[in-house]
Amino acid sequence: MSRQNEIDSLNNTFVRAVKNFKPPERLTVSQWAEKNRRLSPESSAEAGPWRNERTPYLVDIMDAFTDPKVNKLTVVAASQVGKSEVELNIIGYIIDQDPGSTIYVQPTLDDARKFSRLRIAPMIRDSKPLRKKVSDVKTRDSGNTILQKSFPGGMLTITGSNSPSALASTPARYIIGDERDRWASSAGTEGDPWALAEARQTTFYNAKSIEVSTPTIKGASNIENGFFAGTQERWCHKCPDCGEYHNIVFDNIHFEHEVKKVRNKKTYKVKSITWVCPSCGCIQTEATMRQQRKAEKISKLKTRLELYYKREEEMLSGGVQSYGIGTRNATRYQTDLSAIRKAIKEMEDEIASLENKSQRRAVGVVPRDW
Numbered sequence: 029m030s031r032q033n034e035i036d037s038l039n040n041t042f043v044r045a046v047k048n049f050k051p052p053e054r055l056t057v058s059q060w061a062e063k064n065r066r067l068s069p070e071s072s073a074e075a076g077p078w079r080n081e082r083t084p085y086l087v088d089i090m091d092a093f094t095d096p097k098v099n100k101l102t103v104v105a106a107s108q109v110g111k112s113e114v115e116l117n118i119i120g121y122i123i124d125q126d127p128g129s130t131i132y133v134q135p136t137l138d139d140a141r142k143f144s145r146l147r148i149a150p151m152i153r154d155s156k157p158l159r160k161k162v163s164d165v166k167t168r169d170s171g172n173t174i175l176q177k178s179f180p181g182g183m184l185t186i187t188g189s190n191s192p193s194a195l196a197s198t199p200a201r202y203i204i205g206d207e208r209d210r211w212a213s214s215a216g217t218e219g220d221p222w223a224l225a226e227a228r229q230t231t232f233y234n235a236k237s238i239e240v241s242t243p244t245i246k247g248a249s250n251i252e253n254g255f256f257a258g259t260q261e262r263w264c265h266k267c268p269d270c271g272e273y274h275n276i277v278f279d280n281i282h283f284e285h286e287v288k289k290v291r292n293k294k295t296y297k298v299k300s301i302t303w304v305c306p307s308c309g310c311i312q313t314e315a316t317m318r319q320q321r322k323a324e325k326i327s328k329l330k331t332r333l334e335l336y337y338k339r340e341e342e343m344l345s346g347g348v349q350s351y352g353i354g355t356r357n358a359t360r361y362q363t364d365l366s367a368i369r370k371a372i373k374e375m376e377d378e379i380a381s382l383e384n385k386s387q388r389r390a391v392g393v394v395p396r397d398w
Contacts, residue, residue, distance in 0.1 A: 052125045057090035060125060061117040064157050068150035078117070083110045084321065085263040093118050093236065094126075101238040102254035111240045115204050116151050118238065119184065124157045127181030128201035128232075131225055135210040137188035143206070144174050144186045152177070188212075189221035196224050201232040208241035208251045222250070268320045270308035280304050282311070326382050333375045340368050 055063070058080050065078035080087050092098050105111040115132070122130055134140040152158045161179045163172045177184040182201075187194035189211035196218055203225045205211070215221040222239070229235035241251035264273040274280075283301045287294055302311045343365050 055121075055125060056094045057117050057121045058087045060121045061090065064124065064155050065117055065120060065151070066154040067113075068147075068154050070150050071147055081325070083113075086110050086114055088261075089114055090117055093121070093238065099236055100258075101236075102251065102258050103238070103240040104243055104251050104255045105240070107242050111242075112147065112206060115206060115238065115240060116147060118204065119148065120151060120155060120158055122182070122202060123161055123177075123179045123184070127179060129182050129199060130184045130202040130204065131194070131198060131200040131228065132184060132186045133195070133203070133205045133211070133221065133225060134186070134188050135190075135207050135212070137191055139207075140186045140188045141174055148177070148184075148186070189215060191215065192218040192224070195221055195228070198228055199231060200225070200228045201235050203229060203235075203237040205237070205239040206241070208239045208254070209244040209249050210241070211250070265303075265317060266320060266324070267305040267308060267310065268312060268316055268323075269310040270305060272305065272307040274306055276303055280306060322382055326379055329375050329379050329382075333372065333379070336368055336372050336375070340365065340372065343368065 061078045062080050067075050067078060069075040074082075089101065089103055092101055103111055103114065119130065119132065122128060132140075134143055152162045162177050172178060175186045177186075185194060185198055185200070189195075189205075192215040195215050205222060205225070208222070211221050213220075215224055218224055226237060229237065239251060239254055241249075243249045243252055246252065262275045264275050266273050280303055281301065282304055284299045285296050286299060287296055289295070300313075302313055303317065304311055
């Protein structure tokens with residue numbers, strides 16, 4: 029073996045050795061999800077890469093988890109709006125970016141086993157960085173079971189609110205509670221399950237917890253108490269007509285329906301649903317409200333595009349285009365003309381896609397008058 033080959037072999041050895049010491053990227057939970065999370069076909073009607081633009085109301089919630097000033101999150105949400113996906117994204121972020129011992133609590137042990145098999149296991153399987161860090165359940169001595177997932181720097185324990193042993197004996201930096209209003213009132217004879225879980229965090233200076241639930245009975249809801257103890261932020265929608273932002277409440281929802289009797293029982297069929305803006309009184313359909321979000325994104329892109337057009341014009345204003353080849357400073361230029369034009373093309377394509385404008389394409393047919 030030549031000396032150069034020996035040097036190359038030694039360098040490769042060092043590269044492999046220090047690769048594990050590479051610090052994680054500076055990402056928020058939403059950025060991590062956009063980059064690494066894939067929705068699994070078992071649990072999603074739209075399997076594939078996670079896109080924050082599909083659920084913009086979840087972005088602030090996810091990013092609050094990485095805010096060093098926030099140590100507890102409370103989320104009150106309707107059914108099937110993505111609250112469990114927020115928890116899954118946070119779990120994925122913990123495993124890949126900021127590992128630590130984690131307790132994930134479902135209402136019962138049966139719910140915990142089901143959630144682990146149907147939601148957590150597919151997420152790990154379909155996410156490349158998670159798949160590298162969490163061993164397969166089938167691997168012998170992998171430290172990975174249905175209710176326990178080990179990974180470098182931590183362990184995920186999945187349990188039920190009715191299991192005092194897991195809640196009272198496992199120290200944890202992170203506590204994640206799903207469907208809080210369906211929890212047992214007491215973990216056996218140990219008392220409040222949430223208080224038991226939070227007691228596991230006392231030795232962690234950087235502890236964080238998140239509780240999520242659909243509310244049940246007003247005035248007797250645990251998640252409601254948590255919500256009123258916090259900042260009480262609500263997602264608001266912009267009226268397409270007057271531009272005012274409002275939280276959508278049921279009193280402003282109008283719907284038309286028809287009533288039919290089936291075997292002497294009344295059945296209701298909703299024909300149309302609209303929202304009435306409290307400020308201007310204009311009636312908006314769901315399709316109009318969805319288009320409003322798209323219109324806002326197009327407007328922001330066009331504003332940014334105008335700035336790039338102006339920058340391109342300024343760079344060419346002198347009529348001279350210059351290049352540096354092989355110079356030391358060539359790699360330092362961050363705003364060269366080619367980069368500006370590439371950004372312009374990307375924004376033009378995105379705007380065209382959002383506006384559903386078809387691009388001009390060559391057709392493989394020769395016109396008759398040629």
